[in-house]
Structures are given as structure tokens and as C-alpha cells.
Amino acid sequence: MSLFQRLKTFFYALRVRHYRWPALDIMLPGNRQLHLVGSIHMGTYGMAPLPGALLQKVRDADALIVEADIAGSDSPFDNLPLAEPLEHRLSPELLHELDQTLQTLSLTREEFEQRPAWHIALVLQATQAQRLGLRPEYGIDYQLLQAAQRFHVDVLELEGTTSQLDILRQLPDEGNELLQDTLTHWHENARLLQVMMSWWLENPPGEDHLTLPSTFSQPLHDVLMHQRNQAWCERLFALPPGRYVVAAGALHLYGDGNLPSLLRHKMAD
Numbered sequence: 001m002s003l004f005q006r007l008k009t010f011f012y013a014l015r016v017r018h019y020r021w022p023a024l025d026i027m028l029p030g031n032r033q034l035h036l037v038g039s040i041h042m043g044t045y046g047m048a049p050l051p052g053a054l055l056q057k058v059r060d061a062d063a064l065i066v067e068a069d070i071a072g073s074d075s076p077f078d079n080l081p082l083a084e085p086l087e088h089r090l091s092p093e094l095l096h097e098l099d100q101t102l103q104t105l106s107l108t109r110e111e112f113e114q115r116p117a118w119h120i121a122l123v124l125q126a127t128q129a130q131r132l133g134l135r136p137e138y139g140i141d142y143q144l145l146q147a148a149q150r151f152h153v154d155v156l157e158l159e160g161t162t163s164q165l166d167i168l169r170q171l172p173d174e175g176n177e178l179l180q181d182t183l184t185h186w187h188e189n190a191r192l193l194q195v196m197m198s199w200w201l202e203n204p205p206g207e208d209h210l211t212l213p214s215t216f217s218q219p220l221h222d223v224l225m226h227q228r229n230q231a232w233c234e235r236l237f238a239l240p241p242g243r244y245v246v247a248a249g250a251l252h253l254y255g256d257g258n259l260p261s262l263l264r265h266k267m268a269d
Contacts, residue, residue, distance in 0.1 A: 118175025
């Protein structure tokens with residue numbers, strides 16, 4: 001590709017079209033059109049059905065691309081190996097924080113006694129979302145998958161549930177840091193969920209100067225956000241020519257090291 005063609009592609013990719021939902025368009029070299037959608041994995045009744053214009057994009061797409069195809073009924077967390085009792089794995093301070101949070105949720109420690117720390121963190125996050133009125137059946141990626149099935153559109157995965165599970169299982173100390181961050185940033189995470197809901201219910205965010213509360217330590221951010229964004233960037237650049245709707249968690253589209261910026265930097269190289 002000539003320098004002129006590269007610059008033309010790069011500046012075309014910078015053009016911003018505003019949608020009623022959190023999204024942006026990027027044209028990759030080789031005639032690969034991406035409509036990046038900031039997904040939320042759980043949603044509210046008001047987030048369904050999806051906007052008609054977004055559904056039309058799915059209908060017209062060569063494929064819908066999601067982090068993982070969650071349309072099936074099998075849970076990736078079935079048959080997890082049992083862990084040692086929590087008091088043998090968590091510090092007294094972390095165990096105390098966990099007990100306090102479980103009490104506010106009307107849950108008991110016994111339910112989590114032999115679960116790995118990262119799994120406890122995910123269950124707590126999901127429970128918090130449910131308490132805020134969010135439900136999996138109104139999640140954006142789930143609704144997009146249902147639409148792709150109705151329109152007979154192919155579904156591709158950025159990583160898949162097996163890879164996601166591998167990332168979690170490889171966290172140091174069975175994910176104690178993820179559990180610690182979940183408990184430490186409990187209220188910030190609730191506010192963040194409300195902000196992301198407002199992107200779908202009220203106004204989508206502008207891409208520039210968007211400041212979001214931090215709910216991950218830097219090491220976890222590198223593993224769960226930045227490294228995955230880098231892998232997804234390579235995956236998207238390997239696509240054949242075509243039109244794609246790409247549903248990635250909303251936090252992957254905004255903030256430091258976000259997926260759109262990585263795609264643009266790769267085009268500029």
C-alpha cells in the first residue's frame with residue numbers, strides 16, 4: 001500500500017459518525033469495515049429491543065463478532081476444581097471485607113467457601129448488577145447474537161469462553177487481586193454500570209476526553225484490558241474483506257489503551 005493510500009485510509013478511519021448507541025466506525029485496509037459497538041453484558045428492560053438501525057447493520061453484515069458466543073446454555077464455570085477453604089487462601093483483611101459485602105447482599109460465606117477467588121469476584125459483580133436491575137437477557141451482546149441468529153448472519157469470536165476462562169485461571173493467587181479490586185471499588189463499579197447504562201438509555205459518550213472511574217489495579221488492567229485489546233486488534237486485522245459488527249465490552253472502546261486507538265496506531269505504522 002502506498003503512503004498516500006495509507007494516509008487516506010487512516011484519515012477516513014478518523015471520521016466520526018454519531019449514533020444513538022455507543023459505537024464508532026473504522027475502515028481497515030483491505031476493505032474491512034468495522035462497526036464497533038460498546039456492549040454491556042447485562043442490561044435493563046429499557047435496553048430492549050435494540051435500535052432498528054443497529055439491527056439493520058447486523059442484517060447487512062458479513063458477520064457479527066463478539067468476545068464469546070454466549071448464546072448456548074452451557075456454563076464455562078461448570079466443573080471447576082474445588083479450592084481450599086477461604087481462610088487458608090485469603091488474608092484476614094480481605095476475608096473481613098468479603099464477609100461484609102456478602103452480608104449486604106444477603107449471601108453466606110459457605111456458598112463461596114471452595115470457589116477460586118476470581119470466580120467469587122465474578123459472582124459478586126453479577127449479583128451487584130442484578131441488584132441494580134440488570135439482567136443477562138437484556139445484555140447487548142446477547143441481543144445481538146439473537147439478531148444474528150434471526151437474520152442468518154455468521155458469528156465469529158474474538159476469543160471464546162475457553163480462552164476467557166484460561167485468562168482467569170492463570171491469574172496469580174487464584175485471582176485474589178481481582179477479588180480485592182472488586183471489593184475495594186464496589187461503589188465505583190456500581191457508578192460505572194450506571195454510566196454505561198446511560199450510554200444506551202440516554203446519550204452515548206463522545207470518544208474524546210472521556211474519564212471513567214478506575215476499578216482495576218494496573219497489573220489487572222494490563223491483563224484483562226490492554227493485552228486482550230492487543231490480541232483483538234490482531235484478530236480484526238486478520239479478517240477477510242467485508243462488513244462486520246463488532247460487539248466488545250464498552251470499557252474496551254474507551255479509556256487508556258482502548259481497541260479503536262490500537263487499530264488506528266496499527267494502520268499508521
